[in-house]
Amino acid sequence: MAMSVRPFLMFEGRAEEAMNFYVSLFPGGKVADVSRYGPGEPGAEGSVKVASFSLGEQTVMCIDSPVKHAFTFTPSFSFFVDCGSEDELRRLAAELGEGGTVLMGLANYGFSRLFTWLNDRFGVSWQLNLA
Numbered sequence: 689m690a691m692s693v694r695p696f697l698m699f700e701g702r703a704e705e706a707m708n709f710y711v712s713l714f715p716g717g718k719v720a721d722v723s724r725y726g727p728g729e730p731g732a733e734g735s736v737k738v739a740s741f742s743l744g745e746q747t748v749m750c751i752d753s754p755v756k757h758a759f760t761f762t763p764s765f766s767f768f769v770d771c772g773s774e775d776e777l778r779r780l781a782a783e784l785g786e787g788g789t790v791l792m793g794l795a796n797y798g799f800s801r802l803f804t805w806l807n808d809r810f811g812v813s814w815q816l817n818l819a
Contacts, residue, residue, distance in 0.1 A: 692747075694740075694746075694747050694748060694749050695746070695748045695749070695765075695767070696748075696749045696750070696751075697748060697749070697750040697751075697761070697812060698750070698751055698753050698757075699736075699750060699751065699752050699753070699810065700752065700753055700756060700757075701732070701735060701752050702752070702810055703735070703736035703739060703750045703751055703752045704722070704735075704736050704739070704752075705810075706750065706808075706810045706812070707719060707736075707739055707741045707748075707750055709810075710741065710743060710748075711741050711742075711743065713780060713783055713784070714743045714744060716742075716744070717741065717742060717743050717744075718741065718742055719739065719740075719741045720739075720740045720741055720742060720747070721739060721740050722736060722739040723736075723737045723738050723739065724736060724737055725737050725752075725754070730754040731752055731753075731754035732752070732754070735752040735754075736750065736751055736752045737751065737752075738750075738751050739751070743767075744769075746767075760811050761807070761810070761811040761812050761813065762813070763791055763805070763807060763813040765813065766805065766812075766813035766814055766815050767812070767813070767814050767815070768815045768817065769814060769815065769816050769817065770817050770818075770819035771816055771817065771818055771819060772819060773818075774802055774818055777794075777802055777804070777816050777817075777818050778794070780814075780816050781794055781804050781806065781816055784806060784808045784814050784816075785804075785806045785808070786809065787808070787809030788806050788807045788808040788809050789806060789807045790804065790805075790806045791805040791806055791807065791813070792804055792805040792806075800817050800818060801818055802817075802818035803815070803816065803817050803818065804816050
């Protein structure tokens with residue numbers, strides 16, 4: 689079997705909501721597979737045991753952890769998205785930013801004529817760049 693490397697996002701009850709939100713934002717985004725906790729298993733019945741979805745060419749895995757942790761997502765890991773148009777970047781910034789936190793506002797920072805960095809409402813970090 690060939691080695692694969694994929695981002696892995698651990699949620700505490702919102703994996704399916706986040707996954708469906710993300711695939712709705714990106715053309716061609718799709719949920720590939722979802723396995724759910726059943727009766728008597730460690731996680732809440734029906735929650736995501738493990739799932740995979742794709743955004744562009746990237747496959748992402750996610751779970752709903754049955755264990756509560758003292759940590760969550762940080763901006764030290766982010767999805768970096770090269771957008772093909774200013775309209776696309778502004779749309780993604782508005783939708784991903786709703787209910788989230790802006791880390792770097794939409795502006796020209798010299799390395800990019802239009803860029804923003806934000807945490808979405810699930811705490812996942814996104815850097816949006818005008819390619």
